[in-house]
Amino acid sequence: MNRQQFMQAMEIHLRPMEAQERAELLADYDQHFELGLREGRPEEEIARELGRPEEIAREALGDRYDVNTPGSDPFYAPTYGEMRQPKSSNRAARNFFTGIGLIFLNLILGIPLGLTLWSVWLVIASLSLLVLAPVAAALDFLFLNHFDKAELFVAIGAFGVGILFAIAAKSVFKGFKAATLRYLRWNNKTMKGDVSA
Numbered sequence: 001m002n003r004q005q006f007m008q009a010m011e012i013h014l015r016p017m018e019a020q021e022r023a024e025l026l027a028d029y030d031q032h033f034e035l036g037l038r039e040g041r042p043e044e045e046i047a048r049e050l051g052r053p054e055e056i057a058r059e060a061l062g063d064r065y066d067v068n069t070p071g072s073d074p075f076y077a078p079t080y081g082e083m084r085q086p087k088s089s090n091r092a093a094r095n096f097f098t099g100i101g102l103i104f105l106n107l108i109l110g111i112p113l114g115l116t117l118w119s120v121w122l123v124i125a126s127l128s129l130l131v132l133a134p135v136a137a138a139l140d141f142l143f144l145n146h147f148d149k150a151e152l153f154v155a156i157g158a159f160g161v162g163i164l165f166a167i168a169a170k171s172v173f174k175g176f177k178a179a180t181l182r183y184l185r186w187n188n189k190t191m192k193g194d195v196s197a
Helices: 003-013 019-038 043-050 053-064 087-144 149-192
Strands: none
Touching (some): 003 019, 003 043, 003 053, 019 043
């Protein structure tokens, strides 16, 4: 417990005391800190030597010291442990800064990388339209009365390549979908504070 924590605890525990009497007692204990610091001793050591604020207040107040539970008495003096703020009090600030960090991470890395990956998939998927090459050759023959053996072989070859691109597009889609969902879940867990994920 440092000087500020010790003095705050003393002030809370001494609430039932008259203001002037309390101020004089607090000034005495503050003087102990001043003298100890001049001697080069750390605040924690000085606080340890002075004792627990709750016990000091109990002695100073005598019969006025009330050990009731919180809320049942306006003069209830909480212990130092009760005074300490719970760790969750910093949660809002941590969530705010985590959210800001995630926004910048997504703007700088996540969104551009995601768009690039999905653009690759779109190119592969659009190349799978080569399976329609035989249909184009048939329409060319039916409407334009134009038939070329080389065109037929190219259409059959393009059909095979289109099938390969369709299979690749399906696999790439599954992989990119899984990666995107994993990244979104990671964002969600990070925002909730589950940094182990």
